[in-house]
Amino acid sequence: MNIAIIGGGFTGLTAAYELAKKGHKVTVFEKDKVLGGLAHGFKRPGWDWHLEYAYHHLFANDWAILSLIRELGLEDKLILTRPITANYISPSVIARSPAKGGATWQSLGLSEILHAREIATPAERSRNDIKTIVQLDSPIHLLRYPGLSIIDKVRTAALVAFCKVNPFWQPLEGITARQLFEVIGGATAWQKLWESLMIGKFGNLADTVAASWLWARIKKRTPKLYYIKGGFHTLVAALEKAIKQHGGKILANTAIIKLDQLVKFGQFDRILLTVPTPIAAKLIPNLAFGIGHLALKIPHLHAQTLILETKEPILKEVYWLNITDRSFPFLAVVAHTNMIDKKHYGGRHLTYFGNYLPDGHPYLSMTKNQLFKVFLPYVKRLNPAFHWSDWLNWSDLFIGLYAQPVHQLHYSSRAPKLETPVKGVYLANLDSIYPWDRGTNYAVELGIRAAKKIGEDAKESF
Numbered sequence: 001m002n003i004a005i006i007g008g009g010f011t012g013l014t015a016a017y018e019l020a021k022k023g024h025k026v027t028v029f030e031k032d033k034v035l036g037g038l039a040h041g042f043k044r045p046g047w048d049w050h051l052e053y054a055y056h057h058l059f060a061n062d063w064a065i066l067s068l069i070r071e072l073g074l075e076d077k078l079i080l081t082r083p084i085t086a087n088y089i090s091p092s093v094i095a096r097s098p099a100k101g102g103a104t105w106q107s108l109g110l111s112e113i114l115h116a117r118e119i120a121t122p123a124e125r126s127r128n129d130i131k132t133i134v135q136l137d138s139p140i141h142l143l144r145y146p147g148l149s150i151i152d153k154v155r156t157a158a159l160v161a162f163c164k165v166n167p168f169w170q171p172l173e174g175i176t177a178r179q180l181f182e183v184i185g186g187a188t189a190w191q192k193l194w195e196s197l198m199i200g201k202f203g204n205l206a207d208t209v210a211a212s213w214l215w216a217r218i219k220k221r222t223p224k225l226y227y228i229k230g231g232f233h234t235l236v237a238a239l240e241k242a243i244k245q246h247g248g249k250i251l252a253n254t255a256i257i258k259l260d261q262l263v264k265f266g267q268f269d270r271i272l273l274t275v276p277t278p279i280a281a282k283l284i285p286n287l288a289f290g291i292g293h294l295a296l297k298i299p300h301l302h303a304q305t306l307i308l309e310t311k312e313p314i315l316k317e318v319y320w321l322n323i324t325d326r327s328f329p330f331l332a333v334v335a336h337t338n339m340i341d342k343k344h345y346g347g348r349h350l351t352y353f354g355n356y357l358p359d360g361h362p363y364l365s366m367t368k369n370q371l372f373k374v375f376l377p378y379v380k381r382l383n384p385a386f387h388w389s390d391w392l393n394w395s396d397l398f399i400g401l402y403a404q405p406v407h408q409l410h411y412s413s414r415a416p417k418l419e420t421p422v423k424g425v426y427l428a429n430l431d432s433i434y435p436w437d438r439g440t441n442y443a444v445e446l447g448i449r450a451a452k453k454i455g456e457d458a459k460e461s462f
């Protein structure tokens with residue numbers, strides 16, 4: 001069979017590899033110059049390793065991608081780390097809680113954002129909130145966490161244990177994350193630990209997110225994380241090589257805007273789309289009327305990362321910092337070089353500032369310098385010594401479109417199905433991997449599943 005695969009991210013590349021291994025003729029079409037999709041990397045002069053545009057690591061239980069890594073002979077490229085996760089908490093956030101009517105940065109317009117420095121009161125600006133970065137990645141750190149009673153902590157531990165041991169996610173699709181977390185963990189713990197992160201990520205959709213989504217995030221999380229020597233690029237390059245060795249073709253820098261366009265590349269028996277659902281809807285015009293119509297109602301957020309390469313570390317020791325203070329203009333700070341030795345990046349420190357943004361958000365149309373100007377006062381709150389003209393060596397801005405589907409109630413009934421209304425055309429993307437949140441592990445799992453289904457259908461039709 002001759003199979004076209006649209007999209008050269010992990011789903012498309014894995015499906016191509018699996019199908020090519022089985023003797024099918026595959027062609028991958030990727031709109032960008034480089035492969036890897038949301039996990040694609042780049043390398044700057046003086047670096048030995050690639051870095052992803054969006055922070056990436058693997059959990060120790062990401063079995064599908066770990067097996068693929070082993071199958072491709074890259075086991076010795078895996079690095080197991082135990083980096084620190086922490087929360088930034090500011091006392092001022094309690095008084096300024098959105099629940100109490102305060103403004104969050106998500107509700108601000110462009111001019112207000114550009115004058116964000118004035119949002120903080122002089123007292124807040126001068127306080128420099130010492131001890132606001134609190135480690136939270138083990139039971140002992142939960143016990144030490146400020147602002148929660150011992151009962152709140154015991155209930156939070158029970159909630160985490162419930163998520164870890166309970167395999168039944170289906171009933172959790174019918175209630176919101178807030179409902180479940182308030183019942184088991186208590187209202188105070190919800191407010192202090194989870195609510196502001198949910199608002200920071202999902203904005204005014206936060207209260208519509210199903211409990212199954214937060215369950216999945218907690219269930220899968222492992223304190224130990226894997227990274228791949230050379231970056232995720234090492235795996236992308238190995239997949240590319242393996243696909244080609246099995247006779248597959250990869251056409252980068254080739255966007256498919258209409259399926260008719262494929263005719264000039266050959267006669268394809270099957271087409272697998274791995275692009276985001278809103279893009280797939282443009283490629284399959286009758287998706288809206290077929291089994292995919294509910295999928296088109298899934299709200300999506302776009303991921304944005306501002307990457308700073310600095311001479312000194314912005315965060316000391318902490319790898320992943322959740323910002324629970326919603327007056328901050330970013331949701332998470334990920335200090336890559338607090339997980340991976342900076343020697344692989346010319347001795348410089350690499351820090352991401354991440355956000356998830358709805359369509360039309362002013363940040364999406366800002367230049368990296370405009371965004372940096374907005375972030376600067378808050379970077380200084382994290383590290384008062386930060387001095388951009390002395391420290392900053394280089395920066396870049398990345399936007400991953402439709403990178404975060406919002407798992408609302410009964411998400412599984414809305415998620416796109418592999419088969420589309422058009423015979424022979426399949427759809428597999430990060431909206432299809434419920435109850436799990438997006439991740440390269442699930443992209444690999446999905447790529448294998450899609451290849452299996454296409455292979456089976458091929459047998460039936462011959």
Ligand SMILES: Cc1cc2nc3c(=O)[nH]c(=O)nc-3n(C[C@H](O)[C@H](O)[C@H](O)COP(=O)(O)OP(=O)(O)OC[C@H]3O[C@@H](n4cnc5c(N)ncnc54)[C@H](O)[C@@H]3O)c2cc1C
Nearest residue numbers: 007009010011031037038054056057255256303403439440
């Ligand atoms: C901020 C952020 C952090 C993340 N962190 C992690 C992490 O720590 N660990 C982890 O495992 N995962 C992480 N992920 C998720 C992971 O990157 C994704 O789940 C995974 O890469 C999705 O792969 P995919 O192939 O399904 O989709 P994509 O990577 O989106 O691939 C789709 C491909 O289709 C291409 N395309 C789009 N339109 C067209 C067209 N018209 N013609 C041809 N090609 C087209 C795109 O360019 C893209 O390459 C993160 C994602 C983000 C955004």
